[in-house]
Amino acid sequence: MAERLPLAPSQKIISRRKSRVCTREACELCREKKAKCDSERPCSRCRSRGEQCEYQARSHQTKRDLQAELEELKGAQRQRDAVLGALTVPGQTHDVLLRLRSGETFESIYEKLGTHDAASPTNSQVSDESSQLRHIKKEPFWTPTQTPLCSPSILEYSNSTELHGSEASHIQGAIQNQNSRSDCTKEEADGLMPSLEASMFSHMALPNNINEFDATDYTLPMPFGMFVEHNTPLDLPDAYCSGQTYPTDDVGDINWWQPTMLSSFAVPTSTNQGAWPYHQFAAPHSPNQAQASHFQPSPNLSPVADDSILASRPSSREMPHRSMGSSMASAVQSQYPSPPLLKKRKFETNDRGSSATAGVESDSKSSDDASTDNKAPIKSPGREPPSHDRERHRRASARNWQKQKQQTADLEAAMNIAEARNRELHREYSEVLRQVMDAKNALMDHAKCNHPAINSWLRCQATKYVLNKGSGVDKERRDQTTAGGMAAPVHPVGRQSAACR
DNA sequence: CAAGACGGAGGCCGTTCAGA
């Protein structure tokens, strides 16, 4: 390597470069002067100059060390950003300012901010304090909405619409009986409507975000099937029927008014979660206290599973890639550990690469090297014998193997956590659905009260039902065309919501 | 010309991957 082709003048320099014998450690002065040091104490150079020869212990900074330091700095930066961000929050500005003026550290202020935020049920699940503010979602998981009653035009359409089939008999009868007699006063009905609207319609928006994963397309051919979201899959929850799945296309004489027959979703198993979006498991925000009390995930169901795992993991010195991934990826993405990126190995060799392997290959190449004058053995005096190299390499490989095992275990733990969270969400969904059914049933019971709001609602529901029936026919047609290679998705809910507004 | 400055070649070592 020392002998090179004499090409350009600048390269002649390189051609005269002879191989050298590196010492294990150079003294501070030689290092500073980039001079050769014989590692003696004092070294020959310092001795000849009469200078103080000192050797300072080098803190060998490995990639891990640097990455850990980087993460530490990023964490500190996040804390500062969070504190500065709190200055814009009306309720916190004064407090944060006072703390800053009093000389309190950013870390201390950040911790207090985190404690304050942790009062909410969402944040209390965040185990890693350093990631708390990072994972807080400002938007609520869902917002209560109110479905307006039908417009007059729709009511007219509803009146002119003839309801067919046994499914419609009940609702049709309810509408026809509206004028027969009144079981309650208008005041009672007035008192009923707002509460019903609040309880039943406020939950209507929830299921749409949940039922995306399950391809099971069970419809609900119940007398009041129109009251349940179209294509709602039916799995009875554990709390009701031990998680058993009930097909809904053959319901027999099920009493649909029994709350025990309400629907839930199947929990995706580890084998069918191909499109299972981990990132959807963000910190849930309970819209009200009732829901917050209903949703009680176990402490280990942290929505920031990755961070909690990281917290229980060895330090970043042992797990450099995990720490890096958790912070460098986006906050959402990093909630669950991703598999380590596989580095594509380059097989083209270059000078740098071949020289880098010289240490490993020096044993076999030493004879060749020795055959040329200045290409003497490149071994430094401190070079360990090959057997020691093997031992060191064995240890490194064992560490690597342990790390891989740890990563596998972490992934499995994250999967378990996410699955448990999924079950919680579906239980919650079932409960919400049950409440909606109860509310609608209560409204139906007041069909005879002749209250204008209830009447409007009933007509609106009847219209929806007719449209759903039509969309059911559309679906059959769609299925047929899809089988023939055509796909024309038309969402029935979109139709009815556009019509009944 | 001696001494200092410093660019950059090359050695050393930990890490990672693939295969045994």
Added chain:
DNA sequence: TCTGAACGGCCTCCGTCTTG
């Protein structure tokens, strides 16, 4: 679990340039 190979980062220090 071990071993060979590849790779990248840190370090040493050779050799040239600059300065006084």
